[in-house]
Amino acid sequence: MAHEHKLEIFRGLWKFKSNTQKIWGVLAFLCVVTAIEVVLGIMKPEILTDTYFLGMKLLNWIFIILTLVKAYYIAWDFMHLRDEKTALRRAIVWTPIFLVLYLVFILLFEADYVYNVYKDGFVTWNF
Structure with missing residues (x-):
């Protein structure tokens, strides 16, 4: 039994008249x-690259x-997760x-540890 897809995005803030319009709206958001x-x-703004x-x-x-x-929005809209149970x-x-x-989290802490070992430890940068 087929059912109609919802022609709205952002929890009803934007409503469309057809599936084609909705696809273009989703494409615009993702773009x-x-x-x-x-x-x-x-650009790599300094405020964002200097702040840790x-x-x-x-x-x-x-x-x-x-x-x-x-990724969430693609799953939400194209995989029709909004129509599923919570x-x-x-x-x-x-x-x-x-x-x-x-x-x-794991990658950050391991990478920081390896960096500090090479920087402050007995091993020097030899490559």
């Missing part, structure tokens, strides 16, 4: 987020967050977000 990432990657948060530059955190936003949505969305954040 804007990608354009922000590209502009920040090219939890051992990593603020610019890198912004890239990670924007990438997770795009428990399934949370299981599908929050599990990878938790795992990505955990991986980032």
